[in-house]
Amino acid sequence: MILLKIGGNVIDDPAALARFLNHFAQLPGHKILVHGGGKIATQTAKKLGIHTTMVEGRRITDQAMLDVVTMVYGGLVNKQIVAKLQSLNVNAIGLTGADARVVLAHKRPVKDIDYGFVGDLDEISAGQIQFFLRQNLTPVFAPLSYDNAGGLLNTNADTMASAIAVDLARHEPVTLVYCFEKRGVLANPNDDNSVIAELTPAVYAEHKAAGSINKGMIPKLDNAFRALENGVSKVIICHADDVSAAVAGQSGTTLRV
Amino acid sequence: MILLKIGGNVIDDPAALARFLNHFAQLPGHKILVHGGGKIATQTAKKLGIHTTMVEGRRITDQAMLDVVTMVYGGLVNKQIVAKLQSLNVNAIGLTGADARVVLAHKRPVKDIDYGFVGDLDEISAGQIQFFLRQNLTPVFAPLSYDNAGGLLNTNADTMASAIAVDLARHEPVTLVYCFEKRGVLANPNDDNSVIAELTPAVYAEHKAAGSINKGMIPKLDNAFRALENGVSKVIICHADDVSAAVAGQSGTTLRV
Numbered sequence: 001m002i003l004l005k006i007g008g009n010v011i012d013d014p015a016a017l018a019r020f021l022n023h024f025a026q027l028p029g030h031k032i033l034v035h036g037g038g039k040i041a042t043q044t045a046k047k048l049g050i051h052t053t054m055v056e057g058r059r060i061t062d063q064a065m066l067d068v069v070t071m072v073y074g075g076l077v078n079k080q081i082v083a084k085l086q087s088l089n090v091n092a093i094g095l096t097g098a099d100a101r102v103v104l105a106h107k108r109p110v111k112d113i114d115y116g117f118v119g120d121l122d123e124i125s126a127g128q129i130q131f132f133l134r135q136n137l138t139p140v141f142a143p144l145s146y147d148n149a150g151g152l153l154n155t156n157a158d159t160m161a162s163a164i165a166v167d168l169a170r171h172e173p174v175t176l177v178y179c180f181e182k183r184g185v186l187a188n189p190n191d192d193n194s195v196i197a198e199l200t201p202a203v204y205a206e207h208k209a210a211g212s213i214n215k216g217m218i219p220k221l222d223n224a225f226r227a228l229e230n231g232v233s234k235v236i237i238c239h240a241d242d243v244s245a246a247v248a249g250q251s252g253t254t255l256r257v
Numbered sequence: 258m259i260l261l262k263i264g265g266n267v268i269d270d271p272a273a274l275a276r277f278l279n280h281f282a283q284l285p286g287h288k289i290l291v292h293g294g295g296k297i298a299t300q301t302a303k304k305l306g307i308h309t310t311m312v313e314g315r316r317i318t319d320q321a322m323l324d325v326v327t328m329v330y331g332g333l334v335n336k337q338i339v340a341k342l343q344s345l346n347v348n349a350i351g352l353t354g355a356d357a358r359v360v361l362a363h364k365r366p367v368k369d370i371d372y373g374f375v376g377d378l379d380e381i382s383a384g385q386i387q388f389f390l391r392q393n394l395t396p397v398f399a400p401l402s403y404d405n406a407g408g409l410l411n412t413n414a415d416t417m418a419s420a421i422a423v424d425l426a427r428h429e430p431v432t433l434v435y436c437f438e439k440r441g442v443l444a445n446p447n448d449d450n451s452v453i454a455e456l457t458p459a460v461y462a463e464h465k466a467a468g469s470i471n472k473g474m475i476p477k478l479d480n481a482f483r484a485l486e487n488g489v490s491k492v493i494i495c496h497a498d499d500v501s502a503a504v505a506g507q508s509g510t511t512l513r514v
Contacts, residue, residue: 044305044328047304047305047306048301048304048305049304067333070332070333070336070337071301071328071329071332071333072328072332073332074331074332074333074335074336075327075328075329075330075331075332075333075335075336076324076327076328076331076332078331078332079327079331079332079353079355079356079401079409080327080409082353082355082356083355083403083404083407083408083409084407086355086358086403086405086407087405087406087407088407091357091358092355092356092357093352093356093357094351094353094355094356095350096336096339096351098336098339098340098343098349098351099336099339099349099350099351100348100349100350100394101343101348131392135388137357144336146340146343147340148343148344149344150340150341150343150344150345151340152336152337152340
């Protein structure tokens with residue numbers, strides 16, 4: 001079982017998205033896609049006269065912004081991906097966490113910052129997801145969780161992908177693939193050809209100490225190693241164009257514990 | 258098995274929608290909801306600078322408008338209904354026609370009017386819908402069909418509801434309920450208390466000849482009688498507030514052939 005996460009950089013580029021979906025369609029076996037948001041939510045909000053506030057890369061989600069991300073992530077982006085996958089003979093089904101109660105969360109408690117309608121994950125219904133997979137349906141998740149009280153919550157797609165992978169891994173072997181804008185984790189952030197083929201916690205610690213892995217890569221990799229520690233068989237970090245090669249071990253960075 | 262259709266008048270009124278969903282949640286047995294659009298698509302389009310053109314009550318759907326209805330019907334309206342139903346202990350799953358390929362259509366051919374990305378229905382996957390129902394999932398359909406070539410099509414919700422009901426009726430008895438803004442079909446359009454309890458084709462013909470049933474009711478009733486002729490056990494036309502009573506035969510108009 002393979003779970004892939006694509007982010008905004010792929011969503012925002014129709015040609016890149018089409019290339020990725022072609023790769024995705026060709027992957028054999030059971031598969032799941034989790035997609036992020038992209039600039040279209042911010043652009044749509046702006047056109048609707050709703051101001052976007054980001055704090056450390058996270059979107060502050062008031063009621064008006066929750067409506068926008070429900071429209072854009074749960075509607076436009078999700079359904080366009082589902083329709084495109086259907087044309088590639090993938091029997092996709094678009095889901096938010098509220099659909100069939102697959103991803104439950106609670107509203108993030110307010111500490112220093114009030115993120116608004118943002119969800120911290122509580123529970124994944126692996127049984128329900130497996131039930132879809134057994135029927136040869138391919139779940140396509142929008143980054144929205146269910147608050148268990150009639151509402152949706154904006155949710156980080158990386159976190160959602162790893163939570164789903166961890167829960168499914170209790171039942172069957174799972175490979176988790178994060179697609180992003182680089183060819184893998186770089187030993188030198190300024191050299192796109194310095195991809196680290198295999199990353200262990202020890203090598204990761206060395207690169208962190210040396211400063212060659214830094215900034216946004218740290219939460220992403222912490223999250224990825226946590227998934228491995230919690231039962232996910234393999235985590236791959238690669239470019240969306242390289243998915244097929246990366247799954248075959250010929251591209252990207254493979255994390256191992 | 259009961260299939261209910263609600264229209265824009267319920268969607269546009271949060272209190273009416275909440276009342277309806279409470280009624281819906283209490284209906285026993287397998288059930289399906291098909292929802293229409295409502296003014297929110299037109300309002301959202303306007304804010305986004307997209308002009309809405311309606312011809313005989315039908316929305317002309319160019320690419321920009323298709324994106325709006327995909328966002329609003331497939332995202333905002335559909336997912337808000339799903340989340341609300343979950344809080345009422347209904348395990349709802351939101352669907353467009355592209356999800357699991359449940360509703361296939363083709364783009365309406367251009368005759369006098371080019372409706373754009375509007376779908377005329379071809380095929381319903383009753384087997385897939387029954388598969389959801391057997392898992393105690395309650396399908397909630399947005400009025401969007403799949404064009405079998407990677408795209409979505411804006412689709413009339415009344416037609417979608419009757420097509421799904423007819424297809425399911427080949428396998429099990431189906432009751433189709435149209436909720437609208439009146440208490441039923443009226444013998445006198447100016448008297449809201451003149452509800453016709455039971456409407457047969459003969460009585461319908463008399464009212465049409467007399468002009469007491471006219472305008473928008475005629476396509477709605479033609480569509481409803483066609484569903485009966487094609488195997489649906491019962492069609493009820495009632496107010497969204499009266500669903501429980503109408504299903505029990507105590508309110509609304511019941512059509513019989």
